[in-house]
Amino acid sequence: MIPFNVPPCVGNEINYIEDAIKGRKISGDGKYTGLCSGWLGEHLGARKILLTTSCTHATEMAAILSGIREGDEVIMPSYTFVSTADAFVLRGAVPVFVDIRPDTMNIDEKLIEQAITPRTKAIVVVHYAGVACEMDTINDIARRHNLAVIEDAAQAVLSTYKGKYLGTIGDYGCYSFHETKNYSMGEGGALVIKNEDMIEPAEIIREKGTNRSKFFRGEIDKYTWVEAGSSYLPSELNAAYLFAQLEKADEIFEDRMRTWNRYKDELSDLEESGSISLPVIPEGCTHNAHMFYIKTKDLDERTRFINHMKEHDILAVFHYVPLHSAPAGRKYGRFAGYDIYTTAESSRLVRLPLYYGMNDDDAGAVIEAVRSFYS
Ligand SMILES: *Cc1c(COP(=O)(O)O)cnc(C)c1O
Helix, strand or coil: CECCCCCCCCCCHHHHHHHHHHCCCCCCCCHHHHHHHHHHHHHHCCCEEEEECCHHHHHHHHHHHCCCCCCCEEEEECCCCCHHHHHHHCCCCEEEEECECCCCCCECHHHCHHHCCCCEEEEEEECHHHCCCCHHHHHHHHHHHCCEEEEECCCCCCCEECCEECCCCCCEEEEECCCCCCCCCCCCEEEEECCHHHHHHHHHHHECCECHHHHHCCCCCCCCECCCCCECCCCHHHHHHHHHHHHCHHHHHHHHHHHHHHHHHHHHHHHHCCCCECCCCCCCEECCCCCCEEECCCHHHHHHHHHHHHHCCECCECCCCCHHHCHHHHHHCEECCCCCCHHHHHCCEEECCCCCCCCHHHHHHHHHHHHHHHC
8 A cells, every 4th residue: 555644754863862861851942952943943044933842832822922812803714724723713713714726725815805804813824735825915915904924834844935935924934743744753843933022922831831941041040930821842852853854854855856746747748638737836936845636627536536546555635624614614713705716626636645755666656546547
């Protein structure tokens, strides 16, 4: 069976975990957390990066830091993972879902402004498949209406928009290092903070509402409870795993890109003949080969396609029941405007296996199986 995903492991993970254990520091904010946030800050050109226990938690922190309260409205796409909405619903906010663009599956920036009401506090963008939303337009709308911009960049580590890394363009950026993402620590994530004034509040929320980070830096002589907070810092064991991955970030990137480009090249004639649609990378954007998907004619064809792949021992999967049609989405949120593309496009989309270390024979077998379905 060709799996859909294999968690990446590049070599030094065990050594670094062992080093953390021998250094007698396995809780959070030790050497490896510092190495990871240092690496990320330097490579992404971000002022402040805090490693977190997940992207979901990074998004929760962004919601708290943006001052989201009961009854506030937060604009987001419906075609996304549940965490995008959960973080705001936990604060009592109402997710207001806006339709997506059929080319990138990202929020349609042209529909955002008409969804704004006096209660709107933030726009949450999701860079689906590591491909950027139209950030200039979105930041401009946010500036004119005084809204926070939060980037769910869970899938977009090392992708860019007009030369800037995704996750560093809005007020807050949220990354995931879950085992299904390009760079991994099992469960984990990071929060990028743009506004200098929000760094200290973020450190406090992450450390159970205490000023412990200041204490560790020697800026105060004892630490105490100063605000409402939670525990959002990951263990050094997870950070050690991640650092091994970040050190080999280029290798992981190039390996995934090789498979992605091969899928794109060897399936492009099926796109030209109108049988399928392939991912679109808008001009000015670079992507990180997080995901390769095709779009079938419709839901019925997708079901037959997935079964066909299974018969060839290949796991192809689809995802995201649009949030506005899920039970919690109906309960907590609402759709602004018309669902022209969200449901229709999401029911055509199917992802092909793509992971670090995928061998050429397996990639070839996937391509062969796709081609045999359409022949
Ligand atoms: C994976 C993912 C998340 C959640 O990431 P965790 O680190 O598992 O919390 C959130 N949003 C999107 C778009 C994702 O793909």
